[in-house]
Amino acid sequence: MERSEKYDTFLQGFGSALPLLRAMAKLAMDGVLAGTAWAIASGLWFQNELRPTNLAVWVVLCCLVNTLFRIGSPLYRLTTIPDVTQVGYAIMTLMGLSFVLKYIPTLNALLGQDHSVAFGASLLTGMFWVTLRIGRRVLFESRARRLIKDTTAGRPLHRTLLVGAGRAGVLVAQELMNHKELGYRVLGFLDDDPEKLGSRINGIRVLGGTPDIPRVTAEFGITHAVLALPAAPGRKIRELIDEFQRQWVVVKTVPGIFNLLGERTWKPDIQEISIEDLLRREPVQLDHTALREALAGKKVLITGAGGSIGGELARQVAALKCGHLMLLGRGENSLWHIQRDMQAHFPEQPFSLELMDIRNRDGLRDIFERNRPDIVIHAAAHKHVPFLETHPVEGVENNIFGTLNVMEAARDFGARKVVNISTDKAVNPTNVLGATKRIAECIVLHVASGAQSGAGFMSVRFGNVLGSRGSVVPIFREQIEHGGPLTVTHEAMTRFFMTIPEASQLVLQAALFGESGKVYVLNMGEPVRIMDLATDMARLSGLTPGRDIQIDVVGLRPGEKIHEELFMDEERSQTHVHPKLMEAKPHPIGDSKLLEGLSHFRQAIKLPHEARQPRIVELLKELVPTYKPSLTGVGRYGGHVRDRRTTPLEVPPDIDRRARHRIEPVPKP
Secondary structure (H helix, E strand, O other), rough: OHHHHHHHHHHHHHHHHHHHHHHHHOOOOHHHHHHHHHHHHHHHHHOOOOOOHHHHHHHHHHHHHHHHOOOOOOHHHHHOOHHHHHHHHHHHHHHHHHHHHOOOOHHHHHHHOOOHHHHHHHHHHHHHHHHHHHHHHHHHHHHHHHHHHOOOOHHHHHOEEEOOOHHHHHHHHHHHHHHHHEEEEEEEOOOOOOHHHOOEEEEEEEEEEEEHHHHHHHHOOEEEEEEOOOOHHHHHHHHHHHHHOOOOOOOEEEOOOOHOOOOOOOOOOEEEEEEEHHHOOOOOOOOOHHHHHHHHOOEEEEOOOOOOOHHHHHHHHHHHHOEEEEEEEOOOOHHHHHHHHHHHHHHOEEEEEEEEEOOOOOHHHHHHHHHHEEEEEEEOOOOHHHHHHHOOOHHHHHHHHHHHHHHHHHHHHHOEEEEEEEEEHHHOOOOHHHHHHHHHHHHHHHHHOOOOOOOEEEEEOOEEEEEEOOHHHHHHHHHHHHHOEEEEOOOOOEEEEEEEHHHHHHHHHHHHOOOOOEEEOOOOOOOHHHHHHHHHHHOOOOOOOOHHHHHEOOOOOOOOOOOOOOOOOOOOOHHHHHOOOOEEEOOOHHHHHHHHHHHHHHHHHHHOOHHHHHHHHHHHHHHOOOOOOOOOOOHHHHOOOOOOOOOOOOOOOOOOOOOOEOOOOOOOO
16 A cells, blocks of 8 residues: 555544544543642641542542533534523533432442542532633634734725614624624614613613614614514514615625424524515415314325425425325426525425426326325416417417316315415406406306315415516516616506415415415505505615616506506405405306317317407306406407507507606605
């Protein structure tokens, strides 16, 4: 063997033995400290003669207790309160032994001392052990601070205020103090607990409560604020942000623990304010325990699993641990992404992928026949309003016949619970998306009437889902990153909003506990003006609308409504499924009329393009009497729909799509 190979072998052997050597060194060091404590207690404190045998017995006893409580395992430079607590348990054990020495003749003879010596030695041993660990931690942190100070020399630090002096605030303060390279200098806490006012936490003073924001920011020159309030309601967050914005303070936050799924550990990750935290209502919380029990051992199939909603549904189901999860979608890239996510975050959840288009009836039925799912969540659909105004046939094939294929396969192969994801655009629709989803709701009701006893088929209507692909929030974020402008299609436009977790939990709640043949809607509070949303997002990014970034009104897109609705007239009623769930009672399409309409749709799809488009619109109006085609969509040509991929869009005189409204500049104070 070459000399270099022998040297490498030696290093490898030494490296594998290093942890054992380190543990032995720590034990020896603690033994020396225990011996020193005995010598002090015996020779100086109680004026007794120091005997080597007694000393050796005490050291061995301390080393045994040390090993029993594993107090040498942690890294001393990272000593924490739990580590010190463990040392305390060991010392209490030694102190307890000191009282029972006189009842153990053999041990008492070996020690040869009064039990009070052992008690005093226990106290001193504990002091020495704790001092060693805390001293090493202090030395390590002082060196780290000097190193960070050298690397950040000359760089200005943000004068930072932490709002919330609870557990999250303490963790954030520790992170910011230990990592000066992040660029934050913590000057104090704000907390509304009167008991904390004026106190110091980790050396940082509590300067006041949230009503003191103007005074504290002015007095201490605050430039940044971190909201360490992960469980605070959206209304409270909005009030704090508004106040800090008035003081020209940049605001950041930490994520709430309920936003993290599965077994992921909470950590103080400072990030930009998320618009999900600013819903103008309290987020809906559902009963996870009941959901977990209902999903246990069940086979769950999700269509459209590669999309925003389908993917979040997959994560929610995996976090609740079902028997087997089947993820069906037609996009191989999106399925690949959700596969990686599942493998990384839910390794214990059995799952499989099914690459399939729901329009492929035979292929879909084969999947259902092989897997026999207990619960089916139908999230696959075309959802882009302007695209479907240009391509209505795609909406018919996917949203109508794709839904029919899924519902029939679920019914024929024994699914017990089936939920179809619908939209608030199905109420008094003005676009192809809403009309096709309204027909899909009726298909679900039709299939439910012929399902086996005990099987449940239902629909759930969503509002706009914050953060989903194609929603307004990611668009606004991208526009802010590029410097604007933020584009709003109408000044008065409003939408109902819900978060992705809310939407997913609503589906699960309805699927597991809802009644067959029902349409459920989440009580999403009051609608939100899109103009307000754009203004909020600009301000949350530290920008002043009209000065730092423009907000332009660009006109309605094809098929858009100014205001969405959750219910048609006299459609609303309360349900027992959840206090925040409402039941819609839409007027169904008669079975004969529905089947006849589906037959006519099959014929219309085969027509030439010039005849196919108007015929589809005509059939949509026949099946959905409340459908009023938008003048900016397929309805703007009356009964005829031209191919707008090649024909310029002629805007009616009363709709100026090129008009732009700009927010008036706000003078800088």
